[in-house]
């Protein structure tokens with residue numbers, strides 16, 4: 188039940204610290220990842236994997252895109268992320284060295300289910316990341332790592348998304364240890380970062396009031412753009428998806444590096460653009476590039492809303508609004524930066540008098556093609 192909240196979505200957004208904490212619970216033991224559900228995957232098998240294919244739809248696919256950066260960096264295995272419905276209707280190259288990871292909150296998405304079945308027929312081994320105990324996709328997979336976000340009722344996925352990233356990060360760190368690609372010290376550092384995420388999400392939630400005000404004065408906006416680089420790129424896509432589905436506003440997410448290859452033509456005076464700014468400490472190369480992207484769009488009249496690390500002063504001269512997130516290592520920023528974007532979409536939808544739990548034309552679980 189909603190238990191005093193005005194909507195399930197608001198409740199679920201606020202439950203994100205617990206969604207991540209519960210997904211990690213019992214899975215980090217003595218500074219090591221411990222996932223008993225993966226016992227059928229022996230260390231030799233995990234060492235033999237030469238490629239990972241992630242299949243999912245919608246928000247779950249964006250969780251996969253975020254994890255691609257982490258798993259490749261930590262475990263040095265190439266990861267590709269593909270939409271389930273694209274995957275199953277081409278002729279993907281799969282063999283026993285390919286690990287297929289499906290991500291699905293409901294565990295019932297028809298396209299993802301069919302893609303998993305197809306992958307198994309082709310001889311690939313499959314792991315399911317799922318939030319619903321006993322759902323069909325986990326039953327059709329070789330192993331399942333459950334996210335423990337609790338039931339997600341609102342159509343728009345929020346707490347399941349952060350829990351999916353947490354589960355995939357645990358898997359990535361496990362893989363890195365087995366494959367010997369991260370030192371014990373480095374593993375410990377990453378695990379500590381992961382475990383500090385719930386508290387940092389709590390901080391972001393505590394500062395959300397400002398996002399509500401922003402949404403209110405933007406209620407008449409017809410189009411919003413989102414820019415990000417590296418792990419900020421899938422977050423830009425997710426921010427745009429949330430706005431489309433909840434507030435019915437045209438929204439697009441772009442990789443900031445693509446600006447000059449087309450999207451910058453969209454910028455006209457007053458165009459709102461959210462920019463996810465990487466940490467100046469953690470991403471010394473990318474931070475100045477994103478700041479210069481902000482200058483480029485600002486010079487063309489964009490109204491810039493920057494999501495930036497606490498204390499990052501470089502964005503101040505160029506951004507119209509700055510939404511702050513706590514300091515975190517670069518790979519962990521998506522888990523924080525997504526929160527104000529979810530709240531923005533929700534508040535804007537509410538300002539327009541829309542039902543945030545049941546947006547038009549959408550179903551919570553897409554069990555048809």
Ligand code: F6R
Nearest residue numbers: 245246247291292293296343344
């Ligand atoms: C977006 C949203 C959808 C789902 C997608 C996959 O807010 O809810 O994009 O993420 O339909 O659903 P699952 O994860 O149940 O397979």
